[in-house]
Amino acid sequence: MKKQRIIFVGTPKFSVPSLKALIEDSRFEVVAVITQPDMPAGRSLTLTPPPIKILAQNYGLQIFQPPKISQINDQIRELEIDALVVVAYAQIIPESTLALPKFGCVNVHGSLLPKYRGASVLQAPIINGDEVTGVTIMVMDKTLDTGPILRQAEYTITTTETADSLAGVLSNLGAKILPDALFGYLQGNIKPQTQDNNLANYVGRMEKKDGIIDWQSSATEIERFIRAMTSWPSAWTWIKGKQLKILEVDKTVIEINSQKPGKTFLYNSCLAVQCGTDSLLVRRLQLEGKKPMTSEEFIRGYKDFIGSVLG
RNA sequence: CGCGGGGUAGAGCAGUUGGCAGCUCGCCAGGCCCAUAACCUGGAGGUCGUCGGUUCGAAUCCGACCCCCGCAA
Numbered sequence: 001m002k003k004q005r006i007i008f009v010g011t012p013k014f015s016v017p018s019l020k021a022l023i024e025d026s027r028f029e030v031v032a033v034i035t036q037p038d039m040p041a042g043r044s045l046t047l048t049p050p051p052i053k054i055l056a057q058n059y060g061l062q063i064f065q066p067p068k069i070s071q072i073n074d075q076i077r078e079l080e081i082d083a084l085v086v087v088a089y090a091q092i093i094p095e096s097t098l099a100l101p102k103f104g105c106v107n108v109h110g111s112l113l114p115k116y117r118g119a120s121v122l123q124a125p126i127i128n129g130d131e132v133t134g135v136t137i138m139v140m141d142k143t144l145d146t147g148p149i150l151r152q153a154e155y156t157i158t159t160t161e162t163a164d165s166l167a168g169v170l171s172n173l174g175a176k177i178l179p180d181a182l183f184g185y186l187q188g189n190i191k192p193q194t195q196d197n198n199l200a201n202y203v204g205r206m207e208k209k210d211g212i213i214d215w216q217s218s219a220t221e222i223e224r225f226i227r228a229m230t231s232w233p234s235a236w237t238w239i240k241g242k243q244l245k246i247l248e249v250d251k252t253v254i255e256i257n258s259q260k261p262g263k264t265f266l267y268n269s270c271l272a273v274q275c276g277t278d279s280l281l282v283r284r285l286q287l288e289g290k291k292p293m294t295s296e297e298f299i300r301g302y303k304d305f306i307g308s309v310l311g
Numbered sequence: 312c313g314c315g316g317g318g319u320a321g322a323g324c325a326g327u328u329g330g331c332a333g334c335u336c337g338c339c340a341g342g343c344c345c346a347u348a349a350c351c352u353g354g355a356g357g358u359c360g361u362c363g364g365u366u367c368g369a370a371u372c373c374g375a376c377c378c379c380c381g382c383a384a
């Protein structure tokens with residue numbers, strides 16, 4: 001049987017399992033991989049290839065790294081592909097490119113559409129305290145994350161879930177259901193289901209400043225927020241002009257409301273912070289320029305920390 | 312040469328007009344106690360990141376290098 005010709009489009013670690021799944025599936029032939037150009041990264045700003053490029057190189061696949069994907073529309077057209085598969089490319093695919101493959105473009109989305117559309121779909125369910133999230137395989141259309149759905153898989157969010165752990169779980173879950181969903185679609189066996197736009201929310205791209213903790217929020221909300229911001233951008237606050245990351249707090253809030261929000265105090269010899277409602281016990285934190293450490297270690301070295309107000 | 316913080320006891324930190332190396336915790340021993348992660352007493356544990364320079368004398372001043380971290384991506 002003739003293999004389905006596809007081009008894979010993706011960039012970060014999240015897309016790696018999906019590309020691997022397609023490469024190892026004999027029903028498909030990955031004829032090329034499109035990813036972002038190498039970007040300066042790390043403290044020396046060394047030019048670093050995206051994870052997808054490294055994987056593609058290991059398999060000897062043809063690689064394109066255009067600044068804008070539409071710049072290689074001609075090359076894509078010449079490859080005469082059945083479908084383009086997009087997983088976390090970090091760039092909007094313009095209509096001109098979407099129109100090129102015979103059967104269009106299929107996307108692996110890291111949440112259950114239509115609830116969360118946009119960039120920070122891993123963080124949103126954790127922040128909101130959702131019980132379930134998942135992945136969606138969908139056919140792309142001209143607007144972001146609005147195309148008809150092929151398949152979905154659910155995942156129950158744990159009480160210690162972080163955006164990082166979700167990324168690991170969902171990238172594998174997506175890779176697991178992608179091949180069958182894609183093949184079924186290309187064979188005409190799966191009919192794309194239109195999304196209900198009334199249930200949709202758009203969540204924008206996360207920035208460093210989005211990790212700033214609002215101590216007016218309730219302890220419950222902040223605890224979820226901290227997990228959602230892990231490991232980037234991290235939930236953080238200000239202390240004497242320096243950034244202080246709150247890496248981990250006890251998930252059990254304590255019902256103390258006698259302090260000013262953001263104020264630190266000791267509770268059973270543990271570092272606690274007053275929130276808008278109730279208080280949190282801090283487990284691990286990191287001052288800028290320093291390594292992550294437990295709150296016990298931190299307090300030992302920074303004597304006047306207790307009693308100060310964060311934020 | 313992207314910007315910035317830092318490397319001092321097992322851990323977290325203090326320590327610059329250069330002059331015997333400190334604090335909190337941990338650890339070991341002993342004591343108190345019905346008992347204890349509490350308390351008391353005593354103790355071990357450091358080539359102050361590395362190399363070189365200045366000096367009678369350097370954790371501290373100068374130079375080079377190594378390593379860690381934040382920002383940025």
